[in-house]
Amino acid sequence: MTKELSLKNLIHKDEKRYFSVALIVSIIIYVSLLFYLEGLGVLLLLTAISLFSNGLMIARIRTNGVRLSANQFPEVYNKVVELCNSMEIQSIPEVYVIESGGILNAFAAKSFRKNIVILYSDIFDLINTENNDELSFIIAHELAHIKRRHVAKHLFILPAMWIPSLGNAYLRACEYTSDRIAAYYINNSEASMNALTILAIGKTLFNKVNRDEYLLQHSKNKGLLNKLAEKSSTHPSLPKRIYEIKNYFENNFNPIEKNFKKILSSSMIVLVVGIIAFIVIKYNNNIMMAADNFLSDTLAEEDATAITEAVAESDVERVNELLNDGMYADVQDMDGWTPLMWAAQDGDVEIMNVLIQAGADPNMVDYYEETALIRAIYSQNVEAINLLLLSGADPNMADSSGWTPLMYAAANGVIEPVEALLNGGADPELKDANNFSAFLYAKKYGYNDIADLLKQQ
Numbered sequence: 001m002t003k004e005l006s007l008k009n010l011i012h013k014d015e016k017r018y019f020s021v022a023l024i025v026s027i028i029i030y031v032s033l034l035f036y037l038e039g040l041g042v043l044l045l046l047t048a049i050s051l052f053s054n055g056l057m058i059a060r061i062r063t064n065g066v067r068l069s070a071n072q073f074p075e076v077y078n079k080v081v082e083l084c085n086s087m088e089i090q091s092i093p094e095v096y097v098i099e100s101g102g103i104l105n106a107f108a109a110k111s112f113r114k115n116i117v118i119l120y121s122d123i124f125d126l127i128n129t130e131n132n133d134e135l136s137f138i139i140a141h142e143l144a145h146i147k148r149r150h151v152a153k154h155l156f157i158l159p160a161m162w163i164p165s166l167g168n169a170y171l172r173a174c175e176y177t178s179d180r181i182a183a184y185y186i187n188n189s190e191a192s193m194n195a196l197t198i199l200a201i202g203k204t205l206f207n208k209v210n211r212d213e214y215l216l217q218h219s220k221n222k223g224l225l226n227k228l229a230e231k232s233s234t235h236p237s238l239p240k241r242i243y244e245i246k247n248y249f250e251n252n253f254n255p256i257e258k259n260f261k262k263i264l265s266s267s268m269i270v271l272v273v274g275i276i277a278f279i280v281i282k283y284n285n286n287i288m289m290a291a292d293n294f295l296s297d298t299l300a301e302e303d304a305t306a307i308t309e310a311v312a313e314s315d316v317e318r319v320n321e322l323l324n325d326g327m328y329a330d331v332q333d334m335d336g337w338t339p340l341m342w343a344a345q346d347g348d349v350e351i352m353n354v355l356i357q358a359g360a361d362p363n364m365v366d367y368y369e370e371t372a373l374i375r376a377i378y379s380q381n382v383e384a385i386n387l388l389l390l391s392g393a394d395p396n397m398a399d400s401s402g403w404t405p406l407m408y409a410a411a412n413g414v415i416e417p418v419e420a421l422l423n424g425g426a427d428p429e430l431k432d433a434n435n436f437s438a439f440l441y442a443k444k445y446g447y448n449d450i451a452d453l454l455k456q457q
Contacts (some may be wrong), residue, residue: 011148013367014173019153020400022170029159033387061118065096073097076127076135080117083140086185087147095139097124106431107142116152117142126203129414133191134198140182147181159317161454164232171234179241180248189249193242199240213219214241227309308333311342311351319354329360336366344388347381352388362393377408382416389424396425410438410454413447418454428457 006249012032068077077095084092093115102122107118117139140147145151154161159165183192191365197265198212218239230237236244263282307327310318323329330338340360343351356362373393376384389395398404406426409417418438422428436444442451 001454005231010177010184011182012176014169015148015177018170018173019157022157022166025163025166027162028193032350033451049256059115060114061098065118067098069096076124076139076406079132079136080139080143081436083136083185084234087140087141087143087181089147091115091236093143093146095119099263100139103280103338109430110451114173114190116147117146119213122203123198126198131191131194131203133186134195136186137182137188141180142176144178144181144185145174148177154225156195161204163366167235168232172236175235175241176244176245179245182250183245189245196238196242196245198370211242216241238321242369307331307339308337311339311347311348311355314346314348316350316354320415321350323354323358329355329358330364332364332366333436337366338366338372340364340372341366341456344381344384347376347379347384349383349387350380352384356387356391361395362388362391365399369398369404371397371399373397373405374399374408377405377412377417377421380414381414382420385417385420389420396427396430397434398430402434404430404432404438406430406438407432407436408443410442410444410447410450413445413450415447415450415453418450422453428454 066072070077080095081092083089091114095117097119097146098121100122109439119138119142123135123138126132126138157170157349161170177191179196183189186192193208193211197209197211200214201209202208218237235241236358248311307319307322307329308331310322332338340352340355340362341364343355367369371393373385373388373395376388396404397405406418406421406428407430409421426438437454438452439454442448442454
């Protein structure tokens with residue numbers, strides 16, 4: 001894969017999608033406000049206040065912060081220059097370190113035409129440790145925001161950014177993109193995940209954290225309030241960000257967007273926006289109301305649905321009620337998970353039966369092309385695996401990295417799911433993008449009993 005293609009694939013699919021929606025919504029609002037002087041005045045006032053507040057914040061940072069240079073922390077400054085050169089960022093941004101009162105963070109900002117990176121002192125303290133790549137990831141993450149012009153783009157989609165469900169979704173996608181770009185340029189996925197773990201627990205204890213348990217802990221955090229907390233945040237949860245890096249780089253993830261239509265071409269966007277603008281001018285009130293309802297309905301559908309909540313809470317009665325009311329059994333959440341995937345992850349055979357009888361497709365894939373069968377393997381529930389196989393789940397259906405369910409089971413280290421898959425028709429000879437079979441993964445991770453079983457097939 002060429003470098004150019006790799007960089008293109010580093011951009012998270014949701015960033016482009018949400019930016020396109022936000023741009024169209026913002027243009028609708030901008031065009032509408034042209035016909036209402038009061039509304040235009042309010043927009044200009046809010047924009048001026050936003051720019052003034054940002055300028056004042058930058059001025060305080062410049063006044064009090066310590067700016068990196070060839071003579072001020074030169075080893076870190078040289079790393080910034082090196083990263084900018086490799087990332088093809090033409091103008092080296094100003095980088096300041098400010099006291100943070102124990103907060104571990106960093107952010108990128110823009111002062112008129114000048115880009116700025118701010119590092120909090122507690123994260124900058126990593127220079128006193130051996131975790132140089134972890135600090136490099138933090139810096140590269142902020143440089144990635146600059147490379148992608150995330151801050152500058154906010155001005156074009158400012159009205160849409162005031163819609164929390166849309167603006168926050170776009171910002172979360174930008175964080176995923178910046179994580180990927182940063183990990184790519186420092187060429188160290190382990191240090192990248194360490195850096196995110198540092199943000200969770202600090203510089204002293206991060207290397208004692210059981211990362212798999214941390215990710216598992218997040219998968220168990222269900223319920224409406226947890227979902228609302230996530231949706232209202234401008235950043236994805238740290239476990240999700242760690243999982244994204246692990247899945248993307250360590251599993252040789254190759255983004256294939258099967259579940260979305262491609263983003264409209266530039267010419268098509270211009271045409272659509274022109275048509276929308278004309279309709280807005282002619283039927284302003286009605287179209288704004290319709291656009292608002294459409295956007296609300298679209299975002300509500302992408303959020304955790306009622307049936308997903310019911311499945312996560314093992315509420316069989318509620319699941320039946322929703323299905324009887326016409327709820328689509330294969331509705332997908334923001335990660336592409338169907339209710340059947342959620343139930344399989346928990347090994348909830350009772351709800352799985354209900355969903356399958358309602359027409360749920362066991363071969364539906366999420367946005368990483370993983371199926372309910374793979375989720376059942378994660379749960380190590382043989383009964384759930386057998387139910388899916390009997391219901392038509394394809395035991396040889398590979399994900400985007402070429403991993404089959406049998407490979408997941410072999411790498412998971414429990415022999416019963418492997419036996420169930422073999423009995424269900426799984427082919428042990430299949431290989432992934434790395435030319436590895438399930439047998440080789442079992443050997444790689446030291447599961448000799450599973451390797452012996454697969455060798456006999």
